[in-house]
Every structure is written in C-alpha cells, then in structure tokens.
Amino acid sequence: MAPASGKIRVTLGLKADGPLPEPLRNSLGEVVCGPQGLLNLLETQLGIPGNEASFTTRLIQYLGCVDSAVQPDAFYSKSWDADPFSVARTLLLWRDQWYEAGWQGAFPVGVPARLADLAAIEVIARESVAPGIGQRIQRIIGLLADNPIAIESIALRDSLSDYPWLWQRLIEATGAELLHLPEVTPQADPSTDLGKLQRHLLNPIGQKLELEDDGTLVAIEADAACDTTSLITLLTRQHLSGKPDENLAILAELRGDLLDEAMECGGAPRLGFSALSIWRPVFQVLPLACELLWEPLNPTAMVQFLSHPVGPIPARQREVLARTAAEVPGIGSERWQDAVTECLEREPESERQRFADNIRYWLECPRYSPQEGVEGQVLADRAERVARWLTGAREACEDAALQSLYTIALNQAEEFVLAIERLREQGRNTLSRDNVLRLIEDVRGTGAPVVDREAQVCPDQPRAYPATHAGTFYTPMDRVIWWDCQAADSVRRWPWSRSERAALTANGVMLQGEDEQLSWLGKAWVRPILCATQQCLFVLHGDSDRHHPIWDHISSVTAKLEIAPATAPETMARLGLSYANMEPRSLPPKSRWWQLPPDLALTDRDYESYSSLDDYIHSPYKWLLKYAAKIRPGSLAAVNDGSLLNGNVAHRLYEHYFSEHDNIQAIDVGLVPAWVDAQMPTLLKCEGALLLEPGRQAECEHFIIVLQQSLVSLVEHLQQAGVISVSMEVHGEGIYTGGKLSGSIDLLATTGDGREAVIDIKWGSKNFRRDSMQEGSYLQLATYAQLRLAAGAPSFPMLSYFIVSDSHMLNLAHSFFPNAEVINPTTGENAAQYWARFEHTWRWRKAQFDSGLIEVTVNGTEPTENSEPGEAGLPMPETSDKFNDYQFITGWGENQ
Numbered sequence: 001m002a003p004a005s006g007k008i009r010v011t012l013g014l015k016a017d018g019p020l021p022e023p024l025r026n027s028l029g030e031v032v033c034g035p036q037g038l039l040n041l042l043e044t045q046l047g048i049p050g051n052e053a054s055f056t057t058r059l060i061q062y063l064g065c066v067d068s069a070v071q072p073d074a075f076y077s078k079s080w081d082a083d084p085f086s087v088a089r090t091l092l093l094w095r096d097q098w099y100e101a102g103w104q105g106a107f108p109v110g111v112p113a114r115l116a117d118l119a120a121i122e123v124i125a126r127e128s129v130a131p132g133i134g135q136r137i138q139r140i141i142g143l144l145a146d147n148p149i150a151i152e153s154i155a156l157r158d159s160l161s162d163y164p165w166l167w168q169r170l171i172e173a174t175g176a177e178l179l180h181l182p183e184v185t186p187q188a189d190p191s192t193d194l195g196k197l198q199r200h201l202l203n204p205i206g207q208k209l210e211l212e213d214d215g216t217l218v219a220i221e222a223d224a225a226c227d228t229t230s231l232i233t234l235l236t237r238q239h240l241s242g243k244p245d246e247n248l249a250i251l252a253e254l255r256g257d258l259l260d261e262a263m264e265c266g267g268a269p270r271l272g273f274s275a276l277s278i279w280r281p282v283f284q285v286l287p288l289a290c291e292l293l294w295e296p297l298n299p300t301a302m303v304q305f306l307s308h309p310v311g312p313i314p315a316r317q318r319e320v321l322a323r324t325a326a327e328v329p330g331i332g333s334e335r336w337q338d339a340v341t342e343c344l345e346r347e348p349e350s351e352r353q354r355f356a357d358n359i360r361y362w363l364e365c366p367r368y369s370p371q372e373g374v375e376g377q378v379l380a381d382r383a384e385r386v387a388r389w390l391t392g393a394r395e396a397c398e399d400a401a402l403q404s405l406y407t408i409a410l411n412q413a414e415e416f417v418l419a420i421e422r423l424r425e426q427g428r429n430t431l432s433r434d435n436v437l438r439l440i441e442d443v444r445g446t447g448a449p450v451v452d453r454e455a456q457v458c459p460d461q462p463r464a465y466p467a468t469h470a471g472t473f474y475t476p477m478d479r480v481i482w483w484d485c486q487a488a489d490s491v492r493r494w495p496w497s498r499s500e501r502a503a504l505t506a507n508g509v510m511l512q513g514e515d516e517q518l519s520w521l522g523k524a525w526v527r528p529i530l531c532a533t534q535q536c537l538f539v540l541h542g543d544s545d546r547h548h549p550i551w552d553h554i555s556s557v558t559a560k561l562e563i564a565p566a567t568a569p570e571t572m573a574r575l576g577l578s579y580a581n582m583e584p585r586s587l588p589p590k591s592r593w594w595q596l597p598p599d600l601a602l603t604d605r606d607y608e609s610y611s612s613l614d615d616y617i618h619s620p621y622k623w624l625l626k627y628a629a630k631i632r633p634g635s636l637a638a639v640n641d642g643s644l645l646n647g648n649v650a651h652r653l654y655e656h657y658f659s660e661h662d663n664i665q666a667i668d669v670g671l672v673p674a675w676v677d678a679q680m681p682t683l684l685k686c687e688g689a690l691l692l693e694p695g696r697q698a699e700c701e702h703f704i705i706v707l708q709q710s711l712v713s714l715v716e717h718l719q720q721a722g723v724i725s726v727s728m729e730v731h732g733e734g735i736y737t738g739g740k741l742s743g744s745i746d747l748l749a750t751t752g753d754g755r756e757a758v759i760d761i762k763w764g765s766k767n768f769r770r771d772s773m774q775e776g777s778y779l780q781l782a783t784y785a786q787l788r789l790a791a792g793a794p795s796f797p798m799l800s801y802f803i804v805s806d807s808h809m810l811n812l813a814h815s816f817f818p819n820a821e822v823i824n825p826t827t828g829e830n831a832a833q834y835w836a837r838f839e840h841t842w843r844w845r846k847a848q849f850d851s852g853l854i855e856v857t858v859n860g861t862e863p864t865e866n867s868e869p870g871e872a873g874l875p876m877p878e879t880s881d882k883f884n885d886y887q888f889i890t891g892w893g894e895n896q
Contacts, residue, residue: 007150010176012038013157014520015472019272021249021465021531022475035167038154039133042140042174045149053130056442060419062095063088064426065125074117085438091118094495095125099134102166103509111503114496137170144173153177157474162520165510183523187476187533193217194529194536200557201526208559215574219551221540222566225255225484228539229262231566232483234577235537237268239479240461246478251467251528253488260453271466272455281309282402282409286386286416287440293374293382294433295367296692297685299329302363303639312389313362317343317355321363326639328648330689331364332682361385370433379436380420387413416443470550471524473531480532485551486544491517525550537575539566590891592861594621596852602628607733607742610783617841618880620849621856625886633885641690646703647763649688650804651728651746653679653707654714654761658726658747664718672715673708680704706805713807717817721757723749734790737839738846745784747802756797757816758784759809766803766810773801773812776825777874781812782835796831834874841873857881858890 009030013020017034031041066088071077080087095118099105105126107119131139154176160168171178186198194216200209211217222228232250239248252259256273263270277283288308291301305311306322313321324339325331340359344352368374387410394406419439423431431439457463467473469488473480491514496504504511525548529536538551540563555561564571572579596602605612605627615623625631640648656679661667684692684700691700718726727748734741747759760781762769772778781799788797798816802809809820813830829837848855848866855867858881867876881887 007152008041009153009155010038010041010151011155011157011181012171013472013474014162015469015524016157018468018472019466020472020474021251021467021477021480023247023465035163038170039136039140041151042144042149042170043136045151046140046143046147048136048139048143054415055445056415056419056439057422058130058132059085059089059092059442060422060426061129062092062121062125063428064422065121065128066091067426067428068124069121071117071120074120075114076117083434083438085435085442089438089442091121092129094118095122096132096134097494097511098504098509099132099138100164100166101134101504101509101511102138102169103134103504103507104138107503107507111507112497112500115500115503134166137166141170141173144175149174149176151176153179155179155181157181158471158520158523162516162523164512181474184474184527184530186530188216194532194534197554197558198530198532201529201554204557209557211558211560213560213562216535217561218535218574219538219540219561219563220566220571221542221563223542225258225541225543226262228483228541228566229259230266231572231575231577232259232481232539233262233266233268235481235575236263236464237266238577240268240458240464243478244462246534247462247465247476248479248481249465249467249473249477249528249531250481250483251470251473252483253468253470254486255484256466256468257453259483264453269456269458269463270453271464272453273466273468274453280405282390282405283412283444284308285311285390285409286383286413287437289362289382289386290379290436290440292363293365293368293378294370297331297367297689298693299325299639299689302331303329305362310393312385313358314355316346317359321359328687329639329641329645330684330686333652333686336686373430373432373435376420376424376429376431379431380417383413383416383420387417412443416440419443467528469524470526470528471520473527475531476533477531478533479535479537480528481537481539482528482548483539484544485538485540485548487546487548489521491521587892589893590856590858590860592856592864593866594624594854594856596854598852600852602849604739607740608736608738609741609743610780613736613783613838613842614779617838617845617874618877619857619884620845620854621858621890622881622884622886624854625889631886631889639690643763645688645690647761647804649683649691649703650707650710650763651761652687653683654711654747655728656683657711658728662725664715664723664726667715667719669712669715669719672712676704676708676711680707706807710802710804710807713809714802717802717809717820718749720819721749721817722751723757724752725750732784732787732791734786736786736842738842741783741786741790743783743787745787748788748797754794755816756788756793757800758788758797759800759802760784761802761804764803764805766806766808769801769803769810770821770823773810773823774826775875776827776829776834778812778831778834779838782831782838785831786835799831837872837874841869841876844869844873856890858884858887860891860893 007029011030011032013032013034015034016032017036020032031037033041063084066080066084074080076087076091095103098118105119105122107115111119151174154171154174156171156178159180160171160178163171186195186202188195188198190196190199193211193214196209196211197217220228220231236248236250239246250259250271252273256271257275260270260273284304285308288301288305289312291298292305303322303325306313306318306325308318311318320339320343324335328335330336340356343359344356347355368378390406390410390413394403394410397403397406416439419442420431423429455463455466465477470482492512493514494501494511496511501511529550538554540547540551564574569579602624608616612623612627615626653676657672657675658664690696691703727750728746730745730748732741732743732745745758746761749757749759758781778799781801785796785799798814799812800809800814800817800820809817811817811820811822813822813824815822825834827834853866857863857867857877857879859879861879863876863878867878869876881890884890
C-alpha cells in the first residue's frame, strides 16, 4: 500500500546511515535511513537551517567559554594550564554526550564538583557554542509539538529500547505510527550446518553443536589481510558471472579499502568501501608549511616540504632545493645560495623576483620559539597563501577526483584561518607549536574519503552488496562473506564515578549503560549469520588485534569446525574455485660474471674520479650500472646525518678557519676552542641543523668538543711540520693510463721549502684507514697525488689521513708530520710503484670490459681464475659490495 499523499514512510535502523547489504528497489515515498538521516529529514521538514558549524569552530567557541568561566580551582585547571586545546576538546565531547542523553544545560546546587564545574562553563557556552547533535534533537522535539511533519510511519529495524534515551524521545515525538519489525530469524535449511548454527545461536541446546562439514559454514585463515584479498576477488567474480540469480553480501567492518584495491586489480567491480585519509599529499601542505615556522629549523620537515608531490613552490625548483637541503641540512650556506640561484636562472628574467620572493617566504622566513609561540596573524597569512595556491592548483587541474581533493584541502585551510581569527577575538594572539599542531588536527579531523574509489557495477551482472557493520543485515542473502572477522565495536565507557552517574541520572541525563550497548551488539553480531541462506564464509587474519567476539562464541559452541588455510589447494577446491598449478620460477641467482651482448659498446667517460676508478677495478658491476647504464637510486632525498653530516660540517669548519688564518705558524692554538664556539651556531644553522633538533643537545655539545680538539690537533701537526700555507677543497685535473682524472683534495699543506702534503680528512674509521694503508690499498690518496703531479708538483706529495673523531694523523711511510703515526705498507712499495700497479690493474679490467665480461664481486659468489690481475696488479678482495645500491639487481641466492 502506498503512503498517504505527501507523506513519507521511514524505515529506521541504528546503523542504517551506512551501506546496506540489500537489493535496491523503487521506493517512492519511502526512506531507509539511520539516526543521522532521520535528524536531517526532520530538520528539513521543520525548516531548520542546516548545521554549518564544524567541530573545529565549536571547539574554538568552547575554548573561549572555558577561558571566560575563570575557575582557578576547577578539576581541569592544572591540565588546562598545560594543554588548553586538549582539555577543551575533552570537555566539549563530555558536554555533547550529556546533551545527547537529555541534559538541559544546568544542575541544581549540591551536585559533585566535576559536574558543577562543567555547568559553570555552560552558563556561557549555551549562548556561545553552536549546537551539537543533542541540542539539535532537543530543539526538534520542542518544535514537533506545534509543527506537523510529513512522516506517516517509522518502521523500526531495532527495538526502540536499543536507541539512546533522547533518540527514543525524538522518535516518539514525531507522532508517526511506530512499526516494530521482527528480529532477523534463521534463513538457512535447518538440516545444514549453517541452519543448525543459526538456531543454536538463538536457542542454545546446552551442549556443543556437532557439524557435518557440508560446506554451508566455512572458515579460512591467513597470516595477513592482504593474503586473502585476491581469493575474495576470485570468489566475487565467479559468483557475479556464474550465479547471477544469487545474492552475495560482503561484510568488512575494518580495512575494506584493501579489499576494494584487490577488486580493482583483479577485474572485479569495487564495492565502495571508503577509507578516510589525512595522508593524501594535498592535505600535508598546510602542516608542513606551518612546521617551517619554528626555531630551530626542522631539516627533515623542510626536505619533506620540498620533495612533496605538490606544493606552493614549483616542482622544478623544489627538486633542486630538496636535493641541496638533504645534502646540506640547513639554510644560508653557499650551497644553498647556489641552489637558489640555479633555480632562478632557469626562469624568465621578468619572473625571477617573484620566484625569489616565493622561496624566501616559504623557506627563509623568520622562525619562532615553539614554546613562546607565533602570532596568529603570521599563521593566518601562511594559511591564506596555501589557500590561494590550492585555488590556483584546482583551477589548473582537469581531473575531477583531484579537484575534489583540492577543494577539501582548501576548505581545511580556510577553516584554519577562521579558527585563528576566532582565537584572536578571544584574546589568544599567540599560539605555541603544540597549539598549532592540535588546531591542524582538529581542522583535518579524520580525513577525507578516497574520492576516486567509488562503488562500481558491471553491465549485465548483479552486484555484490557491501556492509560495514553486522547490524545492517536485515534481508536474507544467499551467501555472506564476513571478511577480516575481527573485533571492531567498542562500548562507550563513561568517565564518571558512581555518585556522578547517580547525579546525572537524577537530573535527566540518561547515559546509555554498557549493558544496554552490549545487549544490542549481541543481537547485531548474529544478523549476518542469520541472514545467510546457503553459505556463510568467515575469513580470519593473523594480523588482526583479536578475533570478533561472535567468532569466539561460535568456536566455543561448535565441534569439528575446522579453520582451513586460505591458500591451500584443498581450500580453493572447497570454495568451488578452479586453479592451475604454475611452475615455480626462481629468482635469478647470483652469478660471478655477466656477459654483455657483443654489439653493445661502452663509451669512454670524459673524466674519471677516485670513486669511479675504485668501482671500475673493485666493483665492475657497480661501475657498469652507475656510470654506463646511469641507474641511480630513487629521487626521494634522505637528509644527511650521522658520520656523513659530521664529516661535512667538520670540512666546512676547517675551510672557514684556514681562510681566516692563513699564517699557520702564527696561530695561537689556545684561541681555537673559542673561535669554534663562536662559529658553530651559524654553521650548524646553515649546514648541520639536524644537530640543533630537540633531544640532540648532548650529541651536539659533544660534536663541538670533538671539533675543537681535532682542529687544535690539526693546527699543531701543521705547525710542527713547518707548513706555511694551507689550501682546502683544491680542485685538480690529471691523466692516467685510461684518460683524464678529476678530483678535489680536502687539504693541501705546503712548507716554506716547497714540500707538499695531501691530507684526506675523514670523520672516523681510524682502524680501517690504518689497515688499508698497511695493506698497500690507498687509491684515493694516490689519485690525489696524480692530480698534484699534473698541477706541476716536482715529486709525489706526502700522503696522509686525518681522522677528525680521534684527532689522529696517519702518515703513509713518511715523517712530514713528525708527531703523526707512520704506517709503512707491508708491500714495501712507494706511492709511485702503487700507482703503476693500479694502472696495470685498470688495463686488465679494461680488457674484460672490452670483451663484454663484467665481474660481479658480491657476497654469495666465488672468484674465478679471471678474478686476479696477476702479480703486477693490485691484490683483489674476494668481494666488494659494501654500500651497494644495486644488491637487488645482482641476483638472489648463492652463486650457481
């Protein structure tokens, strides 16, 4: 029978605001909804404007009310002093829960102290804070008495007593005819395992249920959720194409988005499981932009801001700046200024100033103490700039899904600006870093739906029906798959003592008890099982926190209910899935030698450096992949830290020192520590900002002490050797048997009589350097010697390592630095003889390259007779794959 003219029939379910696992039908004048849907329908019919206030808006409003209440002895006062935003959020949620349970906004004298403190705030809040759901319900109840609505009847899928108290009053106040729909009853044949379980769950027989394993009740398990998504995709495809007359429902209370991703990859229609996300790239721009305002600079955040897929600085500029910021963490160094200049020189001259101002605004801005905070206007200006960029990006984008994301991010930025303005109106002109982070969290909320993952259907095929809660099952379904069957519901436990609960109840605040909540959940959890007519499949995962309570209950009341491994062939057959055995294909094993195609010619490089020569002779495969094939690691920049960062900062400090102190013999080493102390604050901000981060103070202080001691030691070595001039980062070019050399010498020391020493500065690894020198393996130093010979040096310079962390100088078979440790190679060779052996080794490798033979000197392979260059060459280590970026290209497993 059709509803009365102009009136609506409502079917109401507690969880019916989400997707319902039931076929759609033509329903003119009929509405199926949950509580939120009913609330919106009533507001529409009563002409009440939509609720426009976001939670962030209401939070800021309530925060001002707590400020104005001035209760120095309130129960929340100490927490308020530490973190007002978190306290305001908690108190607002409590207040909203009270209103939704029937609170009228006041208490009589004599209630417990916490209740009285909240009531004191409410004197101000009831006029200042936008209404929550409870207040909206109470307003509607008040209007319904004198205003008719067009609802003929409300059919309740859940008992009226299952609804929270105020919702019950709302439903009754509509005056509509209340129809109590019967509870879901067993739908399967009572002679089947499924039918027996359905009836046993409703009427236990006092003993375990004996199952016959007839295929109507199946349970499978895998280690992780991703291990069963393909299986469910196959089942879905087979069902939709082979059994079009049967209904299939898939329940995924958690992680349904993983299932949808597999459906898309497997050629099945997506079900429409939505996942809220705050991690989409466009949503990260605002928090990253605000993070750059704090002192000290967060280099990791700056690299993230620059390497982000989107941002208010053009991508072509971000790429250059991100690479520089990762290598030299900080702002203001020469490298940084060069990078900025490089970016600007690529732009049209008329646009350079605008781009320079843009870079300066986002990256070279003033920074503020995280504790003392930043003025709200600074934050508002920054968010408005983000909003303007988002507007332009949205207009330039042609993809509808991306446009939607830009719109959501734009709304968040604008909401952030409004929140800042409201706080300023309340007198909060300055916000700490914690305040800003919490405000951004409130603005972003739980995130936005994945806009490009809507449900799909296939032509001429039925659809599978998704469900996100067991309580949404009301209609019989031929087959039900309960995927990822794990605990998802949580019972709301109130933070009130027994006396406080009693006072709340006495004053009309009827909070729904835990027993009442569990009573409804107990009925809801069995509905998917009861609705299945032919088969119910449970899919369990080992990576879930805990099994769903209904599964634990089923396990305890049944016997012989086996859980089959999801990937076993027997399981596939039992589920009616056909499969074919595939021949296993092993991953390529490691091989000591690669043979290049005969028609592949490797071209010579214009220049070789120490690092490329070292790869050429010791790791030929690495040279091939890195220099010939030009295969590079991923472009995501990792900020330099640890020994690499320490060494770079030490190099820069020494360079600054010797540029200011060119008269080595006149240096007073007693003044060195004070000079280092004066230089380090600026140097660290420009090139070592990671060491200024919170939690690294002790490490930073130790680092400065090490630099003071090492610089004193280095100067003393130079003075004792009679050095009169020092040059750092000396670029040189030379030749070797294979072509041209290029490199940069860390430190070149020259005495008054023209003798030279080349010093390579290393942060650590003293023992490794000592051992390599003793074994006659010092290619880097020998390469630098060749550069000096090409520059006109009369003879091989003296070669040394200086180890910063140990303030230790290592001399290679010389006494140029009289107080350094002298290392004499066991080979008895001098540097010239070593270089001759290197060139012989290079020619040996070159012959192998020319024949297309590439040695793969990695662990898991064994050298062959071709792995030795002969007595005239350098000794070759069995393997050389340390710091190998190509380990997954060189094979797996042992050499075969």
